[in-house]
Amino acid sequence: MSEAPEVATDTWSPADIPDQAGRTALVTGTTLGGLGHHTALELARRGARVVLAGRSEEKLAATAAAIRSEVPAATPEQLHVDVASLSSVRRAAADAARLGPIDVLVNNAGVMAPPYSRTEDGLELQLATNHLGPFLLTGLLLPQLVASGAGTVVTVSSVMHRVARSAPLGDPRAEQPGRYRRWQVYAQTKLANLLFTYELDRRARAAAVPVKALAAHPGLAGTHLAANGQFGRATGGAATILNAAVRAVSQPAARGAWPTLMAATADLPGATYCGPGGLQEVSGPPRVVSSSQLSHDEDAQRRLWELSERVTGIRYP
Numbered sequence: 001m002s003e004a005p006e007v008a009t010d011t012w013s014p015a016d017i018p019d020q021a022g023r024t025a026l027v028t029g030t031t032l033g034g035l036g037h038h039t040a041l042e043l044a045r046r047g048a049r050v051v052l053a054g055r056s057e058e059k060l061a062a063t064a065a066a067i068r069s070e071v072p073a074a075t076p077e078q079l080h081v082d083v084a085s086l087s088s089v090r091r092a093a094a095d096a097a098r099l100g101p102i103d104v105l106v107n108n109a110g111v112m113a114p115p116y117s118r119t120e121d122g123l124e125l126q127l128a129t130n131h132l133g134p135f136l137l138t139g140l141l142l143p144q145l146v147a148s149g150a151g152t153v154v155t156v157s158s159v160m161h162r163v164a165r166s167a168p169l170g171d172p173r174a175e176q177p178g179r180y181r182r183w184q185v186y187a188q189t190k191l192a193n194l195l196f197t198y199e200l201d202r203r204a205r206a207a208a209v210p211v212k213a214l215a216a217h218p219g220l221a222g223t224h225l226a227a228n229g230q231f232g233r234a235t236g237g238a239a240t241i242l243n244a245a246v247r248a249v250s251q252p253a254a255r256g257a258w259p260t261l262m263a264a265t266a267d268l269p270g271a272t273y274c275g276p277g278g279l280q281e282v283s284g285p286p287r288v289v290s291s292s293q294l295s296h297d298e299d300a301q302r303r304l305w306e307l308s309e310r311v312t313g314i315r316y317p
Helices: 034-043 057-070 086-099 125-147 159-163 182-206 238-247 257-263 299-312
Strands: 024-028 049-054 077-080 104-107 150-156 211-217 274-278 286-288
Touching: 024 034, 024 086, 024 125, 034 049, 034 104, 034 257, 049 057, 049 086, 049 299, 057 077, 057 086, 077 150, 086 125, 104 125, 104 257, 125 150, 125 182, 125 211, 125 299, 150 257, 159 182, 159 274, 182 299, 211 257, 257 274, 257 286
Parallel strands: 024 049, 024 104, 049 077, 104 150, 150 211, 211 274
Antiparallel strands: 274 286
């Protein structure tokens, strides 16, 4: 299948976010200063009831306090969840039942190219955190998204998805043969985010379910993932030089959140992908962008979906 065409959009900024009063938005990965924090902040600024989801209650409290300091009327709620743990996701989804209808779910939590490790479920860490956990969480929250009457699911991908040579369709519990190529695995998980988004949106439309799925990427944003030694875990002088280079070309985390906010609030159709509109999509105002040809492979989308259901044990209604 040919690559989706790039569609130009008007210049967009958070000033274009419509009134969010009466709407509930759940955002995962809301570490203070990161993309999730700034996504939740702008939604709260527009009147949304925001739910901060993360694995550290202390960090959730810090982000909530920071949001209240900027938006005194905001009352951020907290949901404890480690998306790398399937049991934690199930517990969190059960706890989230108290929230009632959910208008927006932002799957933002993720890890970037850490050393090889496995989760408590025996899954490779990056795929578990970046795709399988969000897949399970979305499925468990789907009835609440449907109950809103017009639910929106936004999953945060990356320009790195273009580096992936294939979709992650192997057994995620199998031992990694040979050397662990952390960046190639990361790229595959970001490709998985898009395969999941496009398949979810197609299935929702086919079933006439009032939920749409979109994706976004931040370009190169100065978050804790990109700027604090995650690039190969460099150390010493190499780390200093590399981090300085990243900061020189990246945009602030607040701007990196704009494509996610656009996907979550603008009047866009499902299966839309938003990213920075500048050179190579590194930075700049958000716009609708294209994704790789592989991300539009409907066979890969279906196979990843079926694999994800088997691994997580969920069947989407």
